Amino acid sequence: MKPKRYLFPTYRSVFLVLVVLSAGVIPSDLFAQPSGQELYANNCASCHKIDQPMVGPALGGVDKRRDEAWLLKWIRNSAAVIASGDQYAVDLYNQYNKTAMPAYDWSDEEIKSVLAYIKEEEKALANKPKAADGGAGAASANGGGGTTRGESALMILALIVFGALLLFAGRLLSAQYRLRGIRLFNWNTINAGLFVVFLVVGMALVAVQFARLMRHTLPVAASEHGVVIDQMLAITFWITFVVFVITHILLFVYSWIYRRKGSESKALHYAHNDRLEFAWTVVPAIVLTILVLYGTKVWREITQSEPSEDAHEIELFAYQFGWQARLPGTDGVLGRHDYRLIGATNSMGIDPESKEGQDDLLVPEVYLPVGEPVVLRLRARDVIHSAYLPHFRVQMNVVPGMPTQFVFTPTITTEEMREKINNYNFNYVLACNKICGAAHFNMQMKFVVVTRKEYDQWLAKQRTYFKKPETQTASILLP
Ligand SMILES: [Cu+2]
Numbered sequence: 259m260k261p262k263r264y265l266f267p268t269y270r271s272v273f274l275v276l277v278v279l280s281a282g283v284i285p286s287d288l289f290a291q292p293s294g295q296e297l298y299a300n301n302c303a304s305c306h307k308i309d310q311p312m313v314g315p316a317l318g319g320v321d322k323r324r325d326e327a328w329l330l331k332w333i334r335n336s337a338a339v340i341a342s343g344d345q346y347a348v349d350l351y352n353q354y355n356k357t358a359m360p361a362y363d364w365s366d367e368e369i370k371s372v373l374a375y376i377k378e379e380e381k382a383l384a385n386k387p388k389a390a391d392g393g394a395g396a397a398s399a400n401g402g403g404g405t406t407r408g409e410s411a412l413m414i415l416a417l418i419v420f421g422a423l424l425l426f427a428g429r430l431l432s433a434q435y436r437l438r439g440i441r442l443f444n445w446n447t448i449n450a451g452l453f454v455v456f457l458v459v460g461m462a463l464v465a466v467q468f469a470r471l472m473r474h475t476l477p478v479a480a481s482e483h484g485v486v487i488d489q490m491l492a493i494t495f496w497i498t499f500v501v502f503v504i505t506h507i508l509l510f511v512y513s514w515i516y517r518r519k520g521s522e523s524k525a526l527h528y529a530h531n532d533r534l535e536f537a538w539t540v541v542p543a544i545v546l547t548i549l550v551l552y553g554t555k556v557w558r559e560i561t562q563s564e565p566s567e568d569a570h571e572i573e574l575f576a577y578q579f580g581w582q583a584r585l586p587g588t589d590g591v592l593g594r595h596d597y598r599l600i601g602a603t604n605s606m607g608i609d610p611e612s613k614e615g616q617d618d619l620l621v622p623e624v625y626l627p628v629g630e631p632v633v634l635r636l637r638a639r640d641v642i643h644s645a646y647l648p649h650f651r652v653q654m655n656v657v658p659g660m661p662t663q664f665v666f667t668p669t670i671t672t673e674e675m676r677e678k679i680n681n682y683n684f685n686y687v688l689a690c691n692k693i694c695g696a697a698h699f700n701m702q703m704k705f706v707v708v709t710r711k712e713y714d715q716w717l718a719k720q721r722t723y724f725k726k727p728e729t730q731t732a733s734i735l736l737p
Pocket residue numbers: 576577642643644690691692693694698701
């Protein structure tokens with residue numbers, strides 16, 4: 259006997275599913291910013307504890323040690339606070355073995371929410387009676403305000419049991435109704451409807467990701483070729499994004515429109531169509547070929563360009579875990595180097611006999627004059643590193659025994675960039691983009707883009723790689 263009637267026919271059943279989903283599955287705080295607790299757990303907990311020092315100091319009571327303005331500045335860019343000569347910061351930095359804390363480019367609200375969380379946790383810890391043995395204390399360390407792990411496990415268990423019971427009851431009921439020639443649900447409709455629900459929820463999640471993450475993307479490119487790279491990425495993105503949206507709508511909406519409606523309807527078996535196959539092979543092939551050729555052209559122009567005569571040469575030397583930078587000095591030529599010469603007093607292995615090397619400069623941070631071409635000569639001491647200057651869209655592997663290079667022209671000074679992004683702590687940074695070891699995250703060097711005049715002033719103050727013996731003695735005598 260074929261059941262013809264449904265207790266929950268077509269649209270009503272889909273509606274039911276939607277209501278259940280929207281009540282339970284879609285969390286209402288999807289669009290909310292991450293809480294102080296989340297921010298702390300994801301960013302600070304690896305180095306800080308509330309009640310005892312770890313990599314960094316214990317953070318409990320930090321609001322009493324320092325005022326809020328200082329804390330905002332510090333968390334946003336601790337290096338800048340140290341560099342400004344703040345005595346407290348310098349002492350702290352030395353006390354913690356000169357471990358630099360990462361900079362957090364966050365809004366005031368975000369930082370304040372983390373500070374509020376620290377204060378709350380501190381209070382919760384203080385209120386807890388001291389456990390006789392350490393073990394008991396650690397086990398309930400999470401008991402401050404929210405649910406503990408045990409509680410949420412129980413809740414999940416309860417949900418599973420509830421779901422199983424519901425399913426069981428449904429089975430019984432539908433068996434009953436089937437005997438009477440009535441079906442409880444039309445599963446074809448529900449499944450087809452779920453496809454549509456999946457589409458809507460999935461696209462909504464895509465939108466949420468954009469809303470939440472777009473502000474973490476890089477600001478405008480600060481180099482000539484960077485603009486071209488951004489353009490290429492934007493074109494590639496928009497083409498693929500439009501295809502993504504259209505194909506997904508077609509996929510899921512078709513499964514709704516052509517769902518099995520009556521018990522008699524049957525799918526058409528459509529075996530083959532040359533024209534269709536031709537179209538969906540050739541069209542993507544053409545689009546992809548254009549994208550790949552375009553990308554290859556851009557990449558070739560960037561990496562194959564030979565540095566012009568007047569390009570500023572800078573040698574970047576990568577090691578575990580840091581960078582050293584050398585400029586050629588007045589003769590404009592970098593001195594010879596040899597890895598066998600690397601030693602305690604010659605960290606970059608520069609040949610002391612090399613005439614060109616005598617005037618080479620060792621600079622603690624790199625200044626670049628705006629609008630003038632730069633060539634980075636890249637060298638590694640130990641393992642593969644990667645020179646990454648995200649704001650200039652520069653990235654190149656740094657390989658031991660294989661010199662690499664990158665030519666680019668900075669177009670926006672540090673000052674102008676600070677104005678543009680409205681962040682007066684901003685600095686260009688060189689980072690290592692290869693996971694090269696434990697302190698990889700700390701491999702950074704500041705880059706500063708300035709006007710030609712400021713550049714010349716800076717250059718005049720730099721010291722040579724091989725310090726003359728007199729200056730060395732003098733600096734020992736006169737600290
Ligand atoms: Cu590295």
